[in-house]
Amino acid sequence: MVTWTLVFEQLLNGVQFGVLLFLLAAGLTLIFGIMDLMNLAHGSLYMLGAYIAATVTHWTDSFLIGLVAALPATLVIGIVVEVLVLRALYRRGHLDQVLATFGLILFFNESVRLIWGPAGIQVPLPDFLNGSVDLFGVPYPMYRVTVIVAGLAVAGFLYWLVVKTRLGMLIRAGASNREMVAALGIDIKLVFTLVFGLGAALAGLAGALVGPIRSVGIGMGENVLILTLVVIVIGGIGSIRGAFVGALLIGVIEILGRAFLSTLFELVLPSNAAETAGPAVASMLIYILMAGVLFFRPQGLFPARTG
């Protein structure tokens, strides 16, 4: 029952999922690699982006305005969090960072519940994004195509930003030697704050984009956070290129595993065992992949120093 069009469609699904993960991973890997900050609360910014976009969409009846509003809002929230809490953590060990940002997760989750209630919000799709398009004979949801395009555009923008602009140069320089950059009269603190804000806005964008597909709810950040961490660790911390490759890899493997693993197992196992083993292994697949990658390449696929 496995046809090539089905495989193609699943690959598209994988890419779409991967692109979404990339939006989250890009910000996290920059923050991680450049400021050496382990930020578990990255998922909370994703959640806040989704909530803000959903709320504005309902106010204005326009998904686009909601999407656009989420960006500056999460940027500002990111900057506030950075200045108030995280700035004090840069020189601390990862453990302190884990603990403090875990505290942030609890705070944000319960604050969202206080403000928006426990039920979550649904975001209606605008009509022009609601249909499906024909991609090589596969009818594919228009909105998912939009997500893929938007994600690739952001990837291009980030590449340009980091490689071609002065801010990008400062980001790279700040990461390799922050004292030197500061000695040159550059406000490295400001650069860090800006990078954090940028990462927050990317997470917010991912959250806003995901609203119309999945539902917006409390705890959506933690589920995706772990996947994002897996992505950047596989890719190599601090490497945007690694985040991109890692995100697509995880996206495609996750989807293909879910789609075809049971069928695959049925070829070699009795159907009863295959039925149990299929979903079990599918849910462990990316973790197996990660353990495997780290076992052979303890610094990830694209260690930041050489990439």
Place this chain on the structure above:
Amino acid sequence: MRKAAICMVSALALLAAPQAFAAKAEKVKIGFVTTLSGGPGVIGKDMRQSVEIALDHLGGKMAGVPVEVIFEDDQVKPEVGKQKTEKLVHKDKVDFVSGFIWSHVVLAARKTVVDAGKFLIISNAGTSQIAGRLCHENIFSTAWQNDQVPMAMGEVLNKRGVKSLYVVAPNYAAGRDMVNGLSRTFKGKIAGKDMTKWPDQTDFSAELAKARAAKPDGVFIFYPGAHTNAFIRQYSQAGMTRTPLYSVFSIDSLSLPRLQEANTTAVLGTYNTQFWSPDMDTETSRKFVADYKKKFKSYPSHYGAQSYDSIMLIASAVEAAGGDLSKMDAMRDRMRKADFPSVRGKFTYGNNQFPIQDFFLREVVKDADGNWTTKIVQKIYEKHQDPFAEKCKMKKTW
């Protein structure tokens, strides 16, 4: 002298008074364990509000004794639920423990209540273990056993001539219960089955692509809580709306307002099975739904209806004991008779103290005010008993 006499009389009266009324408890304490925090808190809120309505209807008293309900949040974690139950039983010293949305939480908390010799009135979790092997004389359910609802759906599918069905459900105990329940009665072919990662997975693109490729006569889903909304929206975005969608425990008064908010019209006209619906035509249900809507401006869900029944069942027990909460046998005997105003009308208890009751096919419709709700279409099962009752060692003596 006179003063002394008054003193003595009052003292005697004070001494005598507690003895004279010793039988009657000062307070009926009910511990109610549900989920109040996080996303699933929406279920707990509905249950709590329904308990409030029940208390309103009782005037805050059972057999003339004031009632106190203590709510605890299990955070969907078995360990926390267990801990809270310990607190209710061993610190607050409640007389009844009720609530429980999740099977794994009630399984963890069960022994604490039973060992303390208290009653456990389960308002939702329909785990096969407690209906079967783990049944106990002090455990009652005012809900159902998991398998019953999908079994009813299997009958519906047979009647509607569904030959091939695609099944999608989360890969956890209740999800597997639902699929097993369906397989007990559904006679057609299962064209494909996907058990998705729980609770992380809210993207169903892979499963939907497979389902579409399999070209089934229908798709069956079980997704409690926020996952339902995500699934149905992706279902319609994937252009699957021409394939009929059948669901259990997914589309209810909690998910429908959210789906309406997003204008997910694909859900209108879909079918699901349940023992109750807000339009249920019994006196108690009409009153419960009307008062709930008046107070909280929305429809109650089946979670709420079951919680309302839990309180009413407890009230009947306290009445039977005349407010003397030490009369366990009298209370148990009354509860076994299911002699209380239930939202589902008259029903009986099986040997495992789970309801033997009717199940209905419900359709998602717009009500007179344009709000989306469910409407009973037809009765599927009459006086249906769950298949695990025979594994319960208790004998029906009532």
Place this chain on the structure above:
Amino acid sequence: MALLNARNLVVLATFALLALAPAYAAWVETPFYLDLGRRMMILAIGALSLNLIMGFGGMISFGHAVYIGIGAYTVGICAFHEVTSGFVQWPLALAISAAVALVFGVISLRTRGVYFIMITLALAQMTFYLGISLDQYGGDDGLTVYAPSDFAGLIDVDDDLSFYYVVFVLLALCLWFSQRLIRSRFGMVLQGARQNEGRMEAIGVPVFRYKLTAFVIAGTMAGLAGALLANHTDFVNPEMAHWTRSGDLIIMVLLGGMGSIAGPIVGAAAFLLLEELLSGVTEYWQVIFGPFLILVVLYARGGILGFLSRKDGGDG
């Protein structure tokens, strides 16, 4: 060298409180305190074991709850198959936790820093999903442990009070063992490796083997906590191995004071008390607890014990 400095006093006071808790619980007729105290001590054993590798070995494991889960599941699965003898269950729980820790340790100790955190997390998630998929043993519903571990009448685990003191004694033993271990040559090497792994390698110390041994010891001790937890709650569940549970253990260690041997015990007690108190105040208690954690990190480095011993120049 004041033996009775603030830090030791807090540890002594915690132990004294734990020893007297059953009497208090009986006095106020609130057996709940017995339950709470026992839970505290069991989790304290778990936190103590994590501190061995995290506080002294610099190995930040984000998957330590897995060994608690494995210890608990061993007891649960034994009981399921009607093997109720504690003399079989408990050693088996320790052995299996040790074996799993050995395998996971070999895999994860190849990495450093954040990569180590992440790989232990990944291995924990794998184990968690494995537990959910174990349909025969209840999947995510878990297993009810029908019969407590049976010690042929020597110890009655089913009796709340005697089980309480069993846990109490085991906690004291674990603390004593940790103290001996950390002050031994082995402990010195471990701490040396945390500070400068290269130097230790250079003087010919097989650091990997030392770290792996510590990792296995910690896993085994957590397995013991798991076996106790299964008897404490009468059920086992994959949730016990969830990554947030590992996070809780980390919080306990940091709250008490990382790198002080008895810190985790104080941390576990404080964590559970806070949770109990705050959740009694408001259902939105995490709005308070979250910022509290941040404040601890920012202003109370070294946790409660570090905070107390700052004046007398603690060794943290």
